[in-house]
Amino acid sequence: MTTTATGSATIHPAREPSFWDRQGDLIMRRPFNEWTFTHMNWLMPTEYVPRGGRHLPLPLSPCPLDLTYRFDDRDLTLTDLHRRTFTTAFVVLHHGEIVHETYPGAFAGPRSRMQLFSISKSVTSMLIGIALADGAIGSVKDRVTDYRGDFRGTAYEECTLADLLDMTSGVGDAEVWDVPDSGIKRFEQAVMGGGDVTQVVRSAPRRSAPGESFNYSTFDAQILGWVLEAATGRSLAGYAAERLWNHIGADRDAYYWLTRARPRTAIGGGSFNATARDVARLGLLMANDGVVDGEQVVPRDWVRRSRGSELPQLSVGALGPSGYDHYGYANQWWTLGESSFHAFTGLGVHGQYLFVDPAADVVIVKCSAWPTQDDERRDRETITALRRIADHFA
Template sequence: MSKLFIIFFVSLILLLVAYTPNIIRLYKLANLYNEKTIAKNFINIDKIFNNISNPIPSSENPIIFKKKEFYLPETYTYEGKKLNLQEGISHFHTDGLIVLHDGKMLFEQYWNENNKDSKHISFSVAKSYLSALIGIAIDEGLIESIDDTVSKYLDDFIGTGYEDVKIKNLLQMSSGIEFNEDYADFNSDINKFSRATARGKSFRDFAKSLKSGREQGTYNHYVSLDTQVLAIILESVTNMPVREYLYKRIWSKIGTESDAYYITDSTGADMALGGLNASLRDYAKFGQLYLNNGNWHGEQIVPESWVIQSRTPDADHLMPNAGDLSSNEWGYGYQWWIPGNPITDFTAHGIFNQFIYID
């Protein structure tokens, strides 16, 4: 065997060792949304992604919702048409559904191998949790004002597209950052983000690479990295990971029944923009918390004024059906959507139709 061949063979082995983990991560990511396995994938994120946070422990005093007898209606009305509800549940590949009213569980059912203990990926529902934590941090004096700019808290963002963006405009998806969030477009910024972080780039570094495309505070345009920048600010002022602050301020206090976890990046930073994984019952508890204006059994966990502001659009470009002032039909608050019919409804919403809908 020639010396040249041995060198080539050893080099090939070293390349495989070096790059195989990245190749595997990219393969898993590419197949995450495979129609045949998507339901199973969404409750097994910890087996698909290499970077997973430590568990967010369940509450020491878990609360199980009392049940009240209730039957789902056979039909529902959409755009003036009466449709069969069970057919709709099947059509939208529903994994789980809980209905609460007056603090009681009227309905709970699971499909597609899900159960009450499944940890389901939240996607952008996680953004509404981050909003709550920002409100708490402001109430605690850790963040002085929502009119503060990113660079006041993050020196390394000076000279980036986010340097002068106000916290309020991050909360309201009005940062002016140029970003394509189309998951169907291979070359979109959100897909570039997924591939870059799968290869090991940090959320922070990716955020710093983005550029401003328009005046902030004038146009509602969905940019998931806006939420991640909020998370970076939160970690800076609290001196702890998002998951730890979430546990201490919310998760441990609302009777959660199960542990939860985040997807993280290569540095261990939590994916606050959409990486929370939790049980449906515990997602429902967060919805109940916001229905009660941030109060849980007499304890004010999220400031009431913050909850009200979070669900109230306060500018023309944030209103439902804002036309040329928004890239979205729904209105927007502080990381909460306002569908607009009626205006009092609001919802956390993930890309694959994960909802915490409050009416």
């Protein structure tokens, strides 16, 4: 940026958009995103989540999945699904065993760590549940400002952790990626371009009263990550390693990529990366009421809280404009039924899924490289196919 001086005043001419302003767009554009979504540690600063010494192999019990699903008045195969929805990794567990696994992505494989985007929100929720059981966080009724005093005087001042967990804070605009000055685009530019991420979140406006209505918000999840760090005195990666990753028997270290500006911070709403098999282990944990190998890792009541909400504004079909009508929401997870035994899923932009059906004892991980962040039609087709697989095994 050039500057000119006139007397004692410094004039800053309008700045041309730089590479850093557009980095997010470049990372997410096809066909580059098939590579970037498996190599985020080459592009951004990172903090690793070591797996520790405990390894619990997932048994292999492969079986053909020659089933079809019905969509758009057509019978389609899983090969059609992968082609039509740009699948890069696909893992299916039944009764804790890998029954189907494929990696259509050009750069994907069993050891590839996948960029999970907003599945990270579901991971953050699991960590919040653990911190509550640990006593590091007192209650979901606590306010944000009980842990982050710098949010006094902002629209988040009156919000509770429960409001953030259910995306009912009432703060922030609609999360749209194709509007250059939307809140989420300014957040992305700050994260990747070295801006002040905290200030972007602090400046979000209030749209409705807390607890009143659903509005999907990465800002809400980001604050939850910051609350977790303040409450535990650990970085998000450090706490995740100690209280979660060391217990699930992971194949590989995971990692969070961090903001470019210092002090660097993980994006609790979107920067977690792990192998598809290890993501499946997280789903298995949620399918088994938070238990791994006889150990209660995530509290049972927290897992049940994540499977559905009694709040009418969070029920399936009632989310409004920021949620598709085949979803409800609860505790940073998307729900697909009213019962705690119904399927639920973590979701990430560009087609990332952690689908859990406790009744069928099925977990499905689907990583993708969609050309756009959101796509209602591809999402609906994917959920139709995943439910068909679960029904097949049930």
